[in-house]
Amino acid sequence: MLNPADAAFETTLRATLPAACFRAVEPRYLEELRGRFFCPDAFLLTPGSTGEVAAILRLANEARVPIVPYGGGTGLVGGQVGVGLPRPVLLSLERMRAIRSVHAAEHLMVAEAGVILSDIHAAAERAGRLFPLSLAAEGSAQIGGLLSTNAGGVNVLRYGNARDLCLGVEAVLPDGSVLHGLRRLRKDNTGYDIRNLLIGAEGTLGVITGACLRLFPRPHSQGAAVMVVESPQAALGLLALAQERLGEGVSAFELIHRTGLEFLAETMPAIRQPFATRPGWMALIDLGLTGGLEADAALEALYAAAAKAGLVSDGIIAASLGQRAEFWRMREAIPEANRLIGAVTSHDIAVPIGTIPDFIRRAREVVTGIGPFRVNCFGHLGDGNLHFNTYPPRGEKRAAFAGLREEISRGIHDLVDEFGGSVSAEHGIGRLKVADLERYGDPARLAAMRAIKAALDPAGIMNPGAVLRGG
Template sequence: MLNPADDRLIAALPEGVVRPLEPRHLDEPRGYFAGQGGLLAAPRNVEEVAAVVRACAEARVAILPRGGGTGLVAGSVMPEGPAPLVLSLERMTAIRDVWADEDALVAEAGATLQQVQEAAAAAGRQFPLSLASQGTAQIGGVLAANAGGTGVLRWGNARALCLGIEAVMPDGKILRDLKRLRKDNTGYSLRDLMIGAEGTLGIITAATLKLAPRPAAVATAMLEVPDPAAALQLLSLAQAMMAGCVTTFELISGQGLAFVAETLPEIRQPLPGAAWSVLLELSLPQGIDPDTAVEDLLGRAMEEGLVTDGAIAQSGQQAAEFWNLREHLPEANRRIGAISSHDISLPLSEIPRFIADAGAMIAGMGDMRINCFGHLGDGNLHYNVFPGAGRSRADYADLRFRLPEAVYQMVVERGGSFSAEHGVGRLKVADLERWGDPVKLSAMRAIKAALDPHGIMNPGAVLGLG
C-alpha cells in the first residue's frame, strides 16, 4: 500500500477535502485501542465522498470511515497495518427533506441522532431511536452499527427505522436508493446489507428514516420486582394491558444501584437498595390518562406479586431523574472497573435461568461482583463482572479470557448472541470467528470479497485482516 500522505493521493482528492487530523479522530471511548491515520478527508457531499473512495481504490489505500466515534467495539479506529485515510462525515449534516405526512425524512450521515430527533419534533413527529450518546453519535455510524438503544422493544433497532440509503461503494460508485417506500420487493436488499456492516462494504452518506407520531402522554415508573423472572412476567402483563404502548422496559440490578451510590452519590435513586427493579415507560395516545394507566398496571402487578414497591414519575423532571439514573449505570461501571464486560442477547424465556446459572458459575470462579442490567424487553443484557470489594482487576488476570469464553458458551447454548447491539468492530473479531455460524461467515467473506476485492474498506473490522 502507498502511504496515504503520499502527494499523489492528496493531489487526486477534491479541493478543500483534506483537513488536519486531530486526536479525536483516532480515539475510542473505552481506550482499548490506539488508532492511527495518515490523512483526514472530510467531504462535503456524496460526490466528494465518491471521489475520495475512487482515489483510495486506485492507490490501494485503506479507508477508515469515521462518524461520532461513540462505538464501543473499536470499529472506527485502526491500530495496526499501514496508516489509513480517515474519512470523516462530520461536514455532511444536512436534513435534506422532511415528509411529515408520510412519516419520513432524509438525513445526511454526519447529522447527529439528536439533530434528527429535533428535525422530527419540528415537524410534529418523533424519530424514536434513542441512545445515551445521541448528541454525538452520527446517523451514518448508527446505521453502520445497526444501533439499538432503549426503544427497540417498541420501535426496533436502526435497521427497522430505515427505509432507504445513499452509499458509496468500494469502487467509488454511488448507490442511490433513498426511497421512502414501505414495500419494494425488487431483489436483494442492499440497504439491509449495508446497515450493520460497520463500514466494511461501503460508506453510508445519507438515509431515509421512518418517523412516528408523537405520543399524547408519557408515563414513567420505576418498579421493584422480586427477581428477573417476575420482571419478565411484568413485561408480559404490561404488554397485554397496554398493547403497543410499552416503549421501554429496562432491568436494573441492585449491584448496579450500589455502584452508582458508591461512585456517583449525587444521583437520586427512587428505589435505593432494590435487589431488582424495572424502568418502565408507556407512550400513550389521546384518550388514555397516563396516571390511571400506570396505576392500574401497578395495582394488578402488585396483586400478582410481581411488584413489591414502585415510584411513579409525577412530572417530566422526575421522569428525567429516573432516566438519569439508568444512563449513569455505565459510568458507574467504568469507575469501578470491570474484569470482563459482555453485550449479550437471549431469548426472553432463557434470561432468568441464564442469570442464575451464570451467577453460580462465576461465584465458583472466585470473589467477584456482577452488574447485570439492560434492555430486558428485547432480550439485551449488559452482563459485566467486577472485582470483589476491596480488590483490583489485577487480581483476576488469569480470568481475563476465561470469563468471556464461559459466559458466551452459556449464551450460545441458549440460542443467544455474544454481540447484541454494539456490533463486532475489532474488539470481537475473534469472538465472531469462535462463535459465528461457519456458513454465515463464509457467505460474509464472499460478499466482502465481491464488493471490496482490494480490501480497502475498514480493514480489520468484523472479519479481521486474514
C-alpha cells in the same frame, strides 16, 4: 497488499478535493473510548458531500489505501480505530449534517450521515413527529454510524433496531460508485436489498452518506415508573402483564440490579435514586400512549394488577415529565458509573427473553467459579439484550484480574451460545469480537459474508480487520 496514505496519495487527493476536506488528525480520532484500541497515525478526511466521498473511495480503491469510516466515535468494539493498518484514511462525515427534507404526512425524514442523533430528534419534534432511536450517546452519535452498527437503544421493544427505522440509504461503494437508495417507498421488491447489507456492516462494504428515516406520531401521553421486583422471573411476568394490558404502548422495559445502583451512589452521588433502600432488582417501564389514554392512570392500574399477582412489592410512578427524565438519567448513567468503577469484563449479549432468568443464574455461577467478582447485570429486558459485566472485589483494582479476563469472557460467551444467543447484541463486532464471530458464528453465514465482502470490496480497502479477519 494495502498501501499507506503517503505524501504521493495526499498530493493526488489535494488535486481533487477542496481544502475543507483536510484536517489534522486529533488524538480523539485514534483511540477507542475505553482505551483498548489505538492507531498510531491516520490521514483524516472530512468530505462535505456524497460526491467528495465518492472521489475519496475511488482514489483509495485505485491506490489500495485502507479506509476507516468514523462516525461519532462512540463505538465500544474498536470498529472506528484502524489498528494494524498502514496509515489508513480516517473518513469522518462530520461536515455532512444536513436534514435534506422532512415529510411529516409520510412520517419520513431524509438526513445526511453526519447528523447527530439529538439533531434528528429535534427536527422530528419540530415536525410534530418522533424518531424513536434513543441511547445515552445521542449528543455525539451520528446517524450514519448508528445505521452502520445497527444500533439498538432503549426503545427496541416497541420500534425495533436502527435497521427497522430506515427505509433507504444513499451510500458510496468501495469503487466510488454511488448507490442512490433514498426513494421514499415502504414497498420495493426490485431485487436484492442492498440497504440491509450496508446497515450493520460497520463500514466494511461501503460508506452510508444519507438515510431515509421512519418517523412516528408523537405520543399523546408519556409516563414512566420504577417497580421493585423480587427476581428477573418476576420482571418477565411484569413485562408480560404490561404488554397484555397496554400492547405497543410499552416503549421500554429496563431491568436494573442493586449493584448498578451501588455503583451510581459510589461514583455519581448527584444522580437521584428513586428508593431510599436500594432493591435487589427493579424494572423501569416507559409508556407512550395515543388515542387519549393517560399514562399515569395506565401505570397505576398496571401496578395494582402486578401487586395483586405478586409480581411487585413497591413502585414509584413519575409525577411529572421531569421526574420521568430523572428516572432515565439514572438508567443512562449506569454505564458511566460502570466505567468509573472499572470493569474486568463487559459483555453485550442477547438470549431468548424467556431464558433470561436461567441465564443470569448460570452466568453468575460461571463467574463465581472463577473468582470473587462483583456482577452488574442490567439491560433491555424487553428485547433480550443484557449487559453482563464483572468487576473486581471492593477495594481492589481491575488490573490485578486482567489475567482472568479471557477465561471469564469465554465462559460467558460459551453459555450465551448454549442458550442460542448472540455475543454481540447491539454494539457490533468491530475488531474486538472478530474471534468470537469465528468461534460462534454459523459457518454457512460466515462463508456468505466473506463472499459478499470479496464481491463488493475485492481490493479489501473498507475497514480492514473489522467484522471479518483480514477483511
